[in-house]
Structures are given as C-alpha cells and as structure tokens.
Amino acid sequence: MIENLVLKNISKHISLNENETSYFLSILEEKKYAKKNIILQEGEICRTINFVQSGTLRAFYRDPEGKESTIMFAISDWWITDMSCFINQQPAMLNIETIEDSLILHLKKEDLDELYTKIPKFERFFRIIMQNAYIREQIRVIQNLSLSAEQRYYIFLEKYPQVAKQVRQKQIASYLGITPEFLSMIRANKNK
Incomplete structure (x- = not known):
C-alpha cells in the first residue's frame, strides 16, 4: 500500500495510534511526476516538504551563469525540500526535479504546523529528520574542505550505493563539485 512506506519511515522515530495515523495520511497530497519534472523552481515559495x-x-x-550544482538527492523513503525556504516560507533558492518517474507525498507547511499542534510527537520526528540532515551536510562540507575528490567519490559510493545506481555520473560530479571529465578519470583509475 502507498502509505506503508511513509508510515514505516515515521515509525523509525515515533509511534502513532490509529487516529493519529488517519489524520497524518489525510493531510498528505499524493502526486505522480514524470521524469525531468520540476517540482520546485527557484524563486517560487517553497510550500511543501516532500x-x-x-x-x-x-x-x-x-548560478547566474547557468551552471548547476547538485545539493542533494532523494530516493524512495527519503524526505526532500529547500529547508530554509520551506521553514521561512520564502522564495526557493533551489530547484527540485525528478530524475525518473516519481510518486511524491507532499506535506504543506500550514498542515505541518497544525500537525505539530494536534500530534506533538511529530515535532520529535521532524526534529530528528532535520538534525540528521544538518549532520550530513556538516560532514559533507568538512569532507569538501579536507578530502580529495577521489576520496569524496569513494565515500559517496560507500554511503549512497543506491543513489549512485540511480543517477547519472554528471549529477554525481555536480554533487561532488567536480567536472564530469574529472569523475571519469577517477572512475578509470579505480578500474585499473
């Protein structure tokens, strides 16, 4: 069932009774997107966490010259948004696009705020999610400052093997802050 995955995700950190589960599922908006569809465009108000x-x-x-830098990926069972702009209801700094056909559950900011009031344990759930995201990004910044591109690539493969299988090498290079050509050289050296 569609809701089983999101409920399993939530159950990693909190337990819900039947009424809480029903309410939570009722405020989610399910939407299918085709590959290469923009679900959030830079400049739009970021209204959902997904x-x-x-x-x-x-x-x-x-950037102003049109160069794209991948900030994050999200695969099945992950949450994604432009967090700063979502929390502050400001124009998005990021674009979010589907890499392949995707089924997304959207949770609007006003519904999330009401969820915190009606079922306070969701504050715990989203606090944990946000803390984990912050930790991941802090580690990523430190790795970008202290490790070679090759080391960062191997860490990426080790930490996110499922992502590496689902995204193009160009997108991985963008995430690592290197050119696709340099990533090809790293991959060629690995296979020697």
Missing part, C-alpha cells in the same frame, strides 16, 4: 514514495529526485542550485 516524501519520495518511489522514484529519484535531486535538488540543485543554478
């Missing part, structure tokens, strides 16, 4: 039921997404920043 659970990936199936498919793969990436969030990226586009």
Whole structure:
C-alpha cells in the first residue's frame, strides 16, 4: 500500500495510534511526476516538504551563469525540500526535479504546523529528520574542505550505493563539485 512506506519511515522515530495515523495520511497530497519534472523552481515559495514514495529526485542550485550544482538527492523513503525556504516560507533558492518517474507525498507547511499542534510527537520526528540532515551536510562540507575528490567519490559510493545506481555520473560530479571529465578519470583509475 502507498502509505506503508511513509508510515514505516515515521515509525523509525515515533509511534502513532490509529487516529493519529488517519489524520497524518489525510493531510498528505499524493502526486505522480514524470521524469525531468520540476517540482520546485527557484524563486517560487517553497510550500511543501516532500516524501519520495518511489522514484529519484535531486535538488540543485543554478548560478547566474547557468551552471548547476547538485545539493542533494532523494530516493524512495527519503524526505526532500529547500529547508530554509520551506521553514521561512520564502522564495526557493533551489530547484527540485525528478530524475525518473516519481510518486511524491507532499506535506504543506500550514498542515505541518497544525500537525505539530494536534500530534506533538511529530515535532520529535521532524526534529530528528532535520538534525540528521544538518549532520550530513556538516560532514559533507568538512569532507569538501579536507578530502580529495577521489576520496569524496569513494565515500559517496560507500554511503549512497543506491543513489549512485540511480543517477547519472554528471549529477554525481555536480554533487561532488567536480567536472564530469574529472569523475571519469577517477572512475578509470579505480578500474585499473
């Protein structure tokens, strides 16, 4: 069933009774997206946090010259949004696109705020999710400052093998902050 994955995700950190489960599921909006569909465009108000039921997404920043830098990926069973802009209801700094056909469960900011009031344990759930995301990003920044591109690539493969199988090498290179050509050289050296 569609809701089983999101409920399993939530059950990692909190337990819900039947009424809480019903209410939570009632405020989610399910939507199917085709491959290469933009679900959040830079400049739009970021109104939702999104659970990936199936498919793969990436969030990226586009600089004034049009160069894209991948900030994060999201595969099935992951949450994704432009967090700063979502929390503050400001225009998005990031674009979020589907890499493949995807089924997304959207949770609107006003519904999340009401959820915190009606079922306070969701504050715990989303606090844990946000803390984990912050930790991941802090480690990533430190690795970008202290490790070679080759070391970062191997860490990426080890930590996110399922992502590496689902996204293009160009997108991985963008995430690592290197050119696709340099990533090809790293991969060629690995296979020697």
